[in-house]
Amino acid sequence: MAPVVGTARKLLQNALAGAGYPRHVLVACSGGPDSLALAAVAAYFARRGHVDGHPLTVGAVVVDHQLQEGSGEVAARTAEALQDLGLQPVEIRTVTVAGAGMGPEAAAREARHAALEAAAGGQGAQAVLLGHTLDDQAEQVLLGLARGSGTRSLAGMRPARPGAGNAVLLRPFLELRRADTEEICAVEELDPWHDPTNSDPSFARSRTRVEVLPHLEEKLGPGVAESLARTAAILQLDADYLEDVAESxxxxxxxxxxxxxxxxxxxxxxLAPAIRFRVIAKAAADAGGQQPSYRRLLAAEALLRRQGSAGPVELPGGVAVYRLSLAQLEESKDAAAAGAPDGTGSVPREPARCGKLVFRPQKPPAK
Ligand SMILES: Nc1ncnc2c1ncn2[C@@H]1O[C@H](COP(=O)(O)OP(=O)(O)OP(=O)(O)O)[C@@H](O)[C@H]1O
Incomplete structure (x- = not known):
């Protein structure tokens, strides 16, 4: 057995153990080398019927996004290869990518995720396996750096996360190189499909994959991709901690x-600024807006400077934030007291110990 196959089996075994040994898993397979290699490794355990003595069955789903000519044939050919590997059941889900207001890649991802969730629910799978590799992770970190992203984005993709309905999303191959998945396909005599959009230079991700990362590896030495993936792993710890503190x-x-x-x-x-920014972002999202950019967050946070403007600052997704000072609060209470129905004029003075930032949705709630 080629060493890379042994490594890949170990990685999948660990991922399944970490997820509490799901009984039925679904391989999300595009037909590309990464997910086809994953399917082959999962099929090994499916043939044995167990992992570490825990029963396991493996199905597969191929999503046909209908975005390229001949996508139906690619899906059919992939499904056949998965059946030949012994995966059961294998299904093709055909989706229509609409995605108003988002880029074509994001829209395809959203449609795919909905299809994976439906397939996992239909098959009663407790986990969906995705074929992302270390190269994908490194590319994501590089793209995030180039865009000036923060901790959460640079933390990249998680090896395991809740995601497809009741099923957990697992990425067992995040430590494998793309060359390794190609090798596994060769060893298993599988003929993967090479998606032409992966090398289409009009996509920043493709340029990162085909030109930028290889260039960095050539100029800075091998190991750059591993280093970028390590950055993601380190930042996952930081991001999780900051997120927990900000949430509570x-x-x-x-x-x-x-x-x-x-x-x-x-x-x-x-609050420490790292937490203050996150708390403000949470309020914006909770009020029905979208995740604000760093620039918008800075503008919202600047409202806290006493001499500064009281707003409003418009945040994306139709939320306005403004500062209500203590004096304004006192004034509005006095007005309320003057008109107090019981005639006592007594309105509780607490809790207005200080002013506040108010987040106000500008749009009526969706029906
Ligand atoms: N059309 C699809 N049907 C089912 N699963 C998919 C599809 N496209 C992507 N996936 C899943 O999402 C993972 C990452 O998708 P991405 O488009 O980044 O793939 P990729 O890097 O080209 O990998 P692959 O070589 O597996 O196609 C894939 O490995 C696969 O598990």
């Missing part, structure tokens, strides 16, 4: 008033 801080600070959300400004000021 946000939950403890947010006050809901109808569709408005508010955060107390003194508490926001006291």
């Amino acid at each position: 801080t946000y939950a403890s600070l947010v006050v809901r008033d109808g569709r408005d959300l508010s955060l107390p400004e003194e508490e926001l000021r006291a």
Whole structure:
């Protein structure tokens, strides 16, 4: 047995063990070398009927995005190869990529994920296996750096994450090079399909794959891809920690008033900037907006400077954020007190210890 096949089997074994030994898994296969190699390695365990003594069956799904001429034939040929490997059941899901308001790659990914989720639900699979490799991870980090992304994006793809309905998404080959998956296909006598868009220079990802990463490896020495993937693994730890702290801080600070959300400004000021930015981003998303860019977040955060503007700052997805100062809050309470129905004029003075940032959706809620 070629050493790379042994390594790949070990990687899949570890991934399945980490996921608590799912009984039925689904290989998401495009027909390309990465996912075809993954299917071949999964088929080895399917033939044995178990992993580490835990029963296992393996099915497969091929998504036909209908974006290229002849995509139906590629899907049919791939499904046949998967059947020959002994995977059961093998299904082809044909999707229509619409994706209003997003790029063609993102739209295809969204349609594919919906199809994978439906297939996993239909087959009762507890895990979906994806063929991403270390090269994919390195390319993602490089692209993120080039775009000026933050921790979460540079943390790249996770080896395991919830995602396809009740099934977990597993990426067992994140430590394998793309050359390794090609080798596995050769050893297994599989004839993978090479997607022409993977080398189409009009896509930044293709240029990164075909030109940028090989160039870096040539100029900086081999191991650059591994280093970039290591950056992702290190940042996954940081991103998870920061996310946890931001999530619990946000939950403890947010006050809901109808569709408005508010955060107390003194508490926001006291937070470490890394957490403050994340808490503000969470409020924006929670109020129905989208993840704001760093520039928009800076503008929202600047509202906390006492002498600065009180806003509003428009955030993407139709959320406006503005600062309500203590004086304004006192004023509105006095107005309410003057008109207090019980005539006592007594309106509780708490909790207005300080001003607040208010996040207000600009659009009516979707029906
Ligand atoms: N059409 C598809 N049908 C089913 N699964 C897919 C399809 N396209 C992609 N996937 C899954 O998503 C993974 C990553 O997709 P991507 O488009 O980045 O593939 P790739 O790098 O070309 O890999 P591959 O060599 O497997 O095609 C694939 O390895 C596969 O598991």
